[in-house]
Amino acid sequence: MGGRTINVLNVAEKPSVAKSVATILSRNQGLRIREGRSRYNKIFEFSYSIRGQPCHMLVTSVTGHLMELEFDERYRKWHSCDPAELYHAPVRKYVPEDKKDIRRTLEEEARRCQWLVLWLDCDREGENIAFEVIEVCAAVNRHLILKRARFSALIDREIHEAVQNLVEPNQWFADAVDARQEIDLRIGASFTRFQTMLLRDAFAMDSVTDDKNLVLSYGPCQFPTLGFIVERYWEIQSHEPEEFWTINCSHRSDEGLATFNWMRGNMFDYTSAVIIYEMCVEEPTATVTNVRHHERLKYPPHPLNTIELEKRASRYFRMSSEQTMKVAEELYQAGFISYPRTETDTFPSRTDLHTIVEEQQGHPDWGSYAQRLLDSGAGLWRNPSSGGHDDKAHPPIQPTKFSTGESGWREEHWKLYELVVRHFLACVSQPAVGAETIIELDIAGELFSASGRVILAKNYLDVYRFESWGGSMIPPYVVGQQPPLLSEADLLSCMDKEGIGTDATMHDHIKKLLDRFYATKDTNMRFTPTNLGESLVMGYDDMGYKLWKPYLRAVMERDMKAVSEGAKSKAEVLASSLQQMKACFLDARLNKVKLFEAMEVFFERSNRSGGDEQHVAGEVVRRCGLCQEEDMVLKRKPVISFTRSNYVGIVYPSFLKCYCNPAEETGSFNGISCHFKKDGNFMVGCLGFPQCRNAIWLPGPVSEAAVTTNICNICTPGPVYKIQFKFRLLEIPPNYNANHLGCIGGCDETLIQLIEICGTGSRMPARGRGPTAPSSNGYQSNTRQGSCIYCQETGHSSSGCPSQLSVSRNARSRGMNHHNEGTSVSCSTCGTPCALRTANTANNRGRKFYSCPSRDCNFFVWEDSVNNGTGGSSLGSNTGRTSNASRNSGRGRGNRGGLHAAATAFVSATGDPVSGRRCFVCGDPSHFANGCPNRGT
DNA sequence: GCAAGGTC
Numbered sequence: 028m029g030g031r032t033i034n035v036l037n038v039a040e041k042p043s044v045a046k047s048v049a050t051i052l053s054r055n056q057g058l059r060i061r062e063g064r065s066r067y068n069k070i071f072e073f074s075y076s077i078r079g080q081p082c083h084m085l086v087t088s089v090t091g092h093l094m095e096l097e098f099d100e101r102y103r104k105w106h107s108c109d110p111a112e113l114y115h116a117p118v119r120k121y122v123p124e125d126k127k128d129i130r131r132t133l134e135e136e137a138r139r140c141q142w143l144v145l146w147l148d149c150d151r152e153g154e155n156i157a158f159e160v161i162e163v164c165a166a167v168n169r170h171l172i173l174k175r176a177r178f179s180a181l182i183d184r185e186i187h188e189a190v191q192n193l194v195e196p197n198q199w200f201a202d203a204v205d206a207r208q209e210i211d212l213r214i215g216a217s218f219t220r221f222q223t224m225l226l227r228d229a230f231a232m233d234s235v236t237d238d239k240n241l242v243l244s245y246g247p248c249q250f251p252t253l254g255f256i257v258e259r260y261w262e263i264q265s266h267e268p269e270e271f272w273t274i275n276c277s278h279r280s281d282e283g284l285a286t287f288n289w290m291r292g293n294m295f296d297y298t299s300a301v302i303i304y305e306m307c308v309e310e311p312t313a314t315v316t317n318v319r320h321h322e323r324l325k326y327p328p329h330p331l332n333t334i335e336l337e338k339r340a341s342r343y344f345r346m347s348s349e350q351t352m353k354v355a356e357e358l359y360q361a362g363f364i365s366y367p368r369t370e371t372d373t374f375p376s377r378t379d380l381h382t383i384v385e386e387q388q389g390h391p392d393w394g395s396y397a398q399r400l401l402d403s404g405a406g407l408w409r410n411p412s413s414g415g416h417d418d419k420a421h422p423p424i425q426p427t428k429f430s431t432g433e434s435g436w437r438e439e440h441w442k443l444y445e446l447v448v449r450h451f452l453a454c455v456s457q458p459a460v461g462a463e464t465i466i467e468l469d470i471a472g473e474l475f476s477a478s479g480r481v482i483l484a485k486n487y488l489d490v491y492r493f494e495s496w497g498g499s500m501i502p503p504y505v506v507g508q509q510p511p512l513l514s515e516a517d518l519l520s521c522m523d524k525e526g527i528g529t530d531a532t533m534h535d536h537i538k539k540l541l542d543r544f545y546a547t548k549d550t551n552m553r554f555t556p557t558n559l560g561e562s563l564v565m566g567y568d569d570m571g572y573k574l575w576k577p578y579l580r581a582v583m584e585r586d587m588k589a590v591s592e593g594a595k596s597k598a599e600v601l602a603s604s605l606q607q608m609k610a611c612f613l614d615a616r617l618n619k620v621k622l623f624e625a626m627e628v629f630f631e632r633s634n635r636s637g638g639d640e641q642h643v644a645g646e647v648v649r650r651c652g653l654c655q656e657e658d659m660v661l662k663r664k665p666v667i668s669f670t671r672s673n674y675v676g677i678v679y680p681s682f683l684k685c686y687c688n689p690a691e692e693t694g695s696f697n698g699i700s701c702h703f704k705k706d707g708n709f710m711v712g713c714l715g716f717p718q719c720r721n722a723i724w725l726p727g728p729v730s731e732a733a734v735t736t737n738i739c740n741i742c743t744p745g746p747v748y749k750i751q752f753k754f755r756l757l758e759i760p761p762n763y764n765a766n767h768l769g770c771i772g773g774c775d776e777t778l779i780q781l782i783e784i785c786g787t788g789s790r791m792p793a794r795g796r797g798p799t800a801p802s803s804n805g806y807q808s809n810t811r812q813g814s815c816i817y818c819q820e821t822g823h824s825s826s827g828c829p830s831q832l833s834v835s836r837n838a839r840s841r842g843m844n845h846h847n848e849g850t851s852v853s854c855s856t857c858g859t860p861c862a863l864r865t866a867n868t869a870n871n872r873g874r875k876f877y878s879c880p881s882r883d884c885n886f887f888v889w890e891d892s893v894n895n896g897t898g899g900s901s902l903g904s905n906t907g908r909t910s911n912a913s914r915n916s917g918r919g920r921g922n923r924g925g926l927h928a929a930a931t932a933f934v935s936a937t938g939d940p941v942s943g944r945r946c947f948v949c950g951d952p953s954h955f956a957n958g959c960p961n962r963g964t
Numbered sequence: 965g966c967a968a969g970g971t972c
Contacts, residue, residue, distance in 0.1 A: 040971080042972085067972055091972090092970045152970055213967090215966055216966040218966085219966040223966080245967085246966085246967045247968080360972090368971095529968085535969095
């Protein structure tokens with residue numbers, strides 16, 4: 028070839044690899060370094076020749092994935108859509124903000140290059156990152172020729188061979204990762220939103236955390252990890268200790284004491300044990316019946332990979348896996364150990380093991396051992412065993428630089444470096460040799476045995492001080508002893524065995540469980556599920572779903588493998604996997620009562636307002652500018668108590684919705700007439716709740732509020748109906764009137780000022796807290812009696828009722844809320860089939876409606892609106908004006924400025940800074956009136 | 965405010 032010099036852009040997965048590749052290829056001759064747009068990703072330049080083609084080489088890097096997957100903007104907000112929509116909502120790949128400078132570097136360099144050579148790690152993720160780099164570079168230079176360099180170690184021969192034998196990038200590998208990302212995102216986001224919105228505000232979880240923003244996340248890796256912990260915990264709980272008896276005998280001689288164990292082990296029958304014991308006592312002469320000698324070997328460990336490093340650091344030093352990886356990364360960055368994220372536990376044949384040992388000869392603690400290893404006369408050397416894993420990307424973790432400790436090291440650095448070095452030296456050492464003796468005795472026909480071990484040659488145990496070889500032959504667990512809680516090392520083993528996470532992410536999943544308050548770790552590094560973690564797992568388990576088991580991940584992994592081998596297409600796997608998971612999600616939602624029941628085992632139901640289920644309808648104030656679907660109505664926070672013959676307590680509005688007209692204080696509950704007492708603060712909220720959470724809080728001192736027919740002539744989009752307020756005089760400053768005709772559209776200075784001074788209803792400390800609802804056996808038990816709510820038969824739950832199943836599936840598969848045949852209406856919120864009922868309130872007596880039977884759902888629709896096509900909505904759309912307003916005002920997007928501004932102004936009054944606003948009392952922009960030092964109290 | 969996967 029030869030001829031004109033071409034520019035070749037080389038991109039590695041991380042800066043260190045770019046540097047190594049550049050150093051090796053340039054042979055350190057004429058290597059220039061310059062800055063890129065990103066601080067960490069330098070650009071190396073030198074001349075090189077690829078198969079006779081003179082090249083100007085530019086080597087730079089990314090830092091892992093360049094792109095992330097996310098839902099389209101319209102689905103990003105938690106209340107923007109039904110979580111079930113997340114199984115088909117559009118997603119896009121984009122370059123996140125912190126990677127944009129890397130993208131700029133790639134774009135700038137790619138424009139002037141002819142070739143792009145991809146030096147990403149040779150695994151599936153690496154291949155996927157390669158395509159991300161291609162996407163960015165090809166977008167600015169369509170003529171780029173794309174090449175992939177395959178290499179498995181950063182050593183001269185590999186790198187030179189790789190660049191002289193460039194191949195094509197592997198689309199199948201990248202596709203497998205695309206599918207994995209999309210499935211993870213859709214499952215994770217849908218279940219996380221569902222769980223969080225369903226449970227967080229429904230239960231008093233202050234015992235778990237004070238964090239009101241608690242997220243109850245679900246993830247295909249984190250949940251099975253939690254499952255391991257819960258499962259072991261349940262094993263321990265279900266263990267019933269049983270008494271047993273055993274007989275021991277011992278023999279004291281000049282050489283010491285030998286203890287013999289009864290070969291029957293444990294006897295659970297007391298009488299039998301006593302009889303045998305008496306026989307032995309009556310005839311106590313012991314006869315030695317057997318003496319056996321064995322030579323035993325104890326082999327050194329396999330070469331060190333990530334999981335073993337984490338497990339051993341946990342066992343030997345009580346370091347968490349997360350901490351271990353952090354310290355290991357620092358040691359790697361400083362060049363003392365090799366890359367710490369590796370599955371490989373086999374040394375590549377070309378590894379120069381001797382050189383690594385030679386480097387350690389000068390160490391005060393293990394230097395002499397290293398010298399013995401190198402002395403061929405000592406016979407201590409042994410070629411390392413293979414653990415059978417090879418990720419073909421990185422070698423086992425090994426020391427790469429000699430050190431007797433550095434000034435900046437903390438104790439963890441010392442320990443981890445020592446572990447890596449001693450482990451390496453152990454790997455190339457002979458096994459320990461022991462002589463084992465087993466002695467058997469006969470006393471009155473009963474057999475006893477004892478064993479002892481003498482270590483003949485310690486060999487690797489001399490350097491691997493973390494392991495010992497005790498003389499005891501008693502197994503660590505005996506019958507009847509309960510298993511211990513899972514240790515971090517156990518947990519890592521479980522995850523590794525079942526393929527949960529990767530070596531680089533396992534510790535993240537463990538940490539996530541602690542961060543989410545799903546589990547705790549005690550001082551012995553053992554994990555216990557929290558009430559929250561246990562109840563979530565219990566809930567899904569009660570549903571019959573193994574979502575907390577590793578099976579789902581295993582299936583996904585098989586699919587990914589099939590895609591990466593070309594056996595299945597990405598589209599095929601995505602379609603089938605998401606279809607199944609969506610069905611699972613919908614079923615889980617139908618069965619959400621199981622989650623509630625499990626939570627009720629541990630938590631009190633919350634009467635905290637602000638929850639998803641606790642709004643009672645009011646009057647329409649304006650159309651919601653956020654969701655553009657529903658109206659905003661004046662509501663009173665529904666802390667509602669009711670009285671009936673023998674019970675006083677809080678009723679959840681979901682029970683009330685069909686029975687109680689919000690304007691009245693009487694109604695019926697389960698056919699019993701009740702007296703309702705409303706005692707909450709005022710707010711204006713969206714009827715689309717819980718899908719839409721747009722809410723405007725009103726001043727705390729409001730004692731009465733009513734929507735008028737007055738329309739504000741300032742606020743747009745209209746109409747915005749004004750509200751007649753009455754304030755509690757003692758709670759407002761003297762210069763304000765008790766009566767006020769106000770507007771929530773953002774124009775009303777008086778309201779804004781009162782909120783700044785007095786706060787809003789949402790921030791009032793005690794909101795009519797009544798007696799706590801019974802948690803497991805009060806009226807709530809009507810959903811738990813075991814008989815189906817549709818056919819009244821026992822033996823199946825309502826969600827599995829044969830009379831309803833086909834209807835509900837039909838409705839769901841068409842993505843509809845209802846159809847007009849018989850009683851087949853499904854709840855738009857949770858999909859539960861709804862029964863036809865009759866209203867018994869003053870305004871609507873005799874009118875038929877459908878409502879969701881689930882006690883935690885607000886779905887409600889009048890039968891006549893179903894039949895005339897106006898569709899379902901949440902509670903309260905029966906005011907007449909609602910549906911008219913909905914129909915008349917159009918459903919177009921955009922123009923939500925007026926309401927948005929109003930919401931912002933009111934939000935500012937609750938303490939969140941909004942630019943441009945100042946304290947109303949003193950004018951200082953650094954605080955609001957609520958926190959003003961000049962305000963006085 | 966959701967996942968898991970790279971890596972800084």
